[in-house]
Amino acid sequence: MASGSKWTYSQNKRFEDVLAEYAEDTPDRWHNVARAVGGGMTAEEAKWRYELLVKDVELIESGRVPFPKYGTPPGEAAAAKAAARTGRRG
Template sequence: MASNSRSSSWTFKQNKMFERALAVYDKDTPDRWHNVAKAVGGKSAEEVKRHYDILVEDLINIETGRVPLPNYKTFESNSRGINDFNTR
């Protein structure tokens, strides 16, 4: 399938609709990807299936430690009762 502007990016709203649709249409739902695409709007069944496959791959990479966690700043109290920001 040729790439087009519909598949090039997903809006925040489309991603939220995608997440909700995945919760409604589980793996045993007939025509799952067609239903998810219809719920998302502006995407084909093939595009939502590809988006799902990428999501699964990302989750596997995170769970297996292939993606490093970001250095979040934490808020801690030191011995003098003064709060410090530390980097994890």
């Protein structure tokens, strides 16, 4: 999992979930995050990726960058299609 490579939706989601598991005051946070994300990520890459995420959020919140248009994750897209066919929601 090279730090400069493009991540999939699932990889980004996993990274965000793991960040929530390991709060800022967690000892060895970046080692724990890297290990939990997997894919050969190092602690340094985990911290670098987090810093990029923080910068992106700051740019979006300041209005300097438009809010990204995320696609629907594959599992959710299939569930939405199935619900539409049966007339059910949620």
